[in-house]
Amino acid sequence: MLFILGTKSYNSNGGEIDNFNCPKCFANTKLNYIVSGRYTFLTFIPLFPVDKEILIFCDHCDEVIQYHQLEENTKNEIKRIKKESILPAPFWTYTGSIALAGALFFGIYSYVNSNNNSKIYLQNPMVGDVYNVKMSNGFYTTYRIDKMSKDSIFVTVNDYQAYLPYETDDIDTPENYTDTKTKYSKQDIANLFNKDEIYSITRKE
Numbered sequence: 225m226l227f228i229l230g231t232k233s234y235n236s237n238g239g240e241i242d243n244f245n246c247p248k249c250f251a252n253t254k255l256n257y258i259v260s261g262r263y264t265f266l267t268f269i270p271l272f273p274v275d276k277e278i279l280i281f282c283d284h285c286d287e288v289i290q291y292h293q294l295e296e297n298t299k300n301e302i303k304r305i306k307k308e309s310i311l312p313a314p315f316w317t318y319t320g321s322i323a324l325a326g327a328l329f330f331g332i333y334s335y336v337n338s339n340n341n342s343k344i345y346l347q348n349p350m351v352g353d354v355y356n357v358k359m360s361n362g363f364y365t366t367y368r369i370d371k372m373s374k375d376s377i378f379v380t381v382n383d384y385q386a387y388l389p390y391e392t393d394d395i396d397t398p399e400n401y402t403d404t405k406t407k408y409s410k411q412d413i414a415n416l417f418n419k420d421e422i423y424s425i426t427r428k429e
């Protein structure tokens with residue numbers, strides 16, 4: 225996906241200033257202006273309003289006048305107008321921010337939720353449960369439960385390792401569990417979980 229960050233205008237007020245000497249057509253005429261609020265957007269999704277911009281043009285020749293071309297007193301007038309213009313930002317200019325906040329909230333919620341489920345899965349292990357494990361070398365892998373006895377859990381260790389904790393989802397596929405079998409006492413598993421070396425447990429519903 226291509227991300228485009230930019231700004232667009234949302235709302236505008238216009239007006240005019242009398243007694244303006246145009247640097248382009250040299251007429252003594254009126255200066256027209258339009259003040260707009262601007263919002264940032266990310267790939268067409270508005271994030272939040274940022275600032276105001278002012279567009280000025282000659283009433284006589286209709287040419288756009290740059291700020292630096294203005295006489296000093298007109299510059300001050302324009303500055304004042306820009307500062308004092310109140311352009312209420314429409315609610316939709318916050319769409320992206322609200323969506324991001326929602327996504328963040330959902331992320332935290334599902335993290336907390338999966339953590340809660342992990343505790344339940346720890347206490348009631350089932351064949352097929354997957355332990356997501358932080359290894360001593362700093363990488364991450366998974367153990368899949370093959371069977372349980374009264375005190376022990378028999379697992380197959382994933383043939384692959386991941387760089388990041390959430391990437392273990394990608395290596396958790398049946399063909400990656402081959403011949404590295406091992407056995408843990410239930411107490412060992414509980415200890416690993418409490419030390420966060422087993423940082424979550426996945427159960428395929």
Ligand SMILES: [Zn+2]
Pocket residue numbers: 246247248249250251282283284285286287
């Ligand atoms: Zn002009």
